[in-house]
Amino acid sequence: MNWPLEAFLSFIAAASFGIIFNAPRRTLLSCGLVGMSGWLIYRSYFLMFDDSVQASFAGAFVVALVAHILAKKFRMPMIIFSIAGIIPLVPGSKAYNAMRNIVENKYLDAIAFASEALMISGAVAMGLVFAEVLMQLFFRQQAKRTQRKIGMTRT
DSSP states (O other), X not given: OOHHHHHHHHHHHHHHHHHHTTOOGGGHHHHHHHXXXXXXXXXXXXXXXXXXXXXXXXXXXXXXXXXXXXXXXXXXOTHHHHHHHHGGGOOHHXXXXXXXXXXXXXXXXXXXXXXXXXXXXXXXXXXXXXXXXXXXXXXXXXXXXXXXXXXXXXX
16 A cells, blocks of 8 residues: 555545635645545555445544534634545445446446445445534533633632
8 A cells, every 4th residue: 555645646636626616725735634634544444444334434534523623723614624525535436336237237246336335425424423423512511611711710
């Protein structure tokens, strides 16, 4: 595995989709970094455990966490970073192979590819949702701490 090449290509893919989705210019570098971080986590997890569904979940989870952090930093919606960041994780080759096998009348192979593409897509969605829930809990807890500090200083 060529880590630097994969990092570079995933960065370019995510930043390019940031351009396509009209992300602000000052966020394009960050969009690329989000996609690169998600892809590198995905590849690391996949190489360790050989499970693309769990690896996709882990990659999407990291994408959402980094996207939240950058959204706070840039004071922009998280979706700017997360949509561009999940692009490298989309199971396009699995969906393509499913359609190709349907056309070639290889239905059992098509079902295998389609079910894997569906599971990976679901794992990406779940990773984004779980990170969102975790970040909301974190921000709510942080807001409570801030309110307590403000209340302590006023009395």
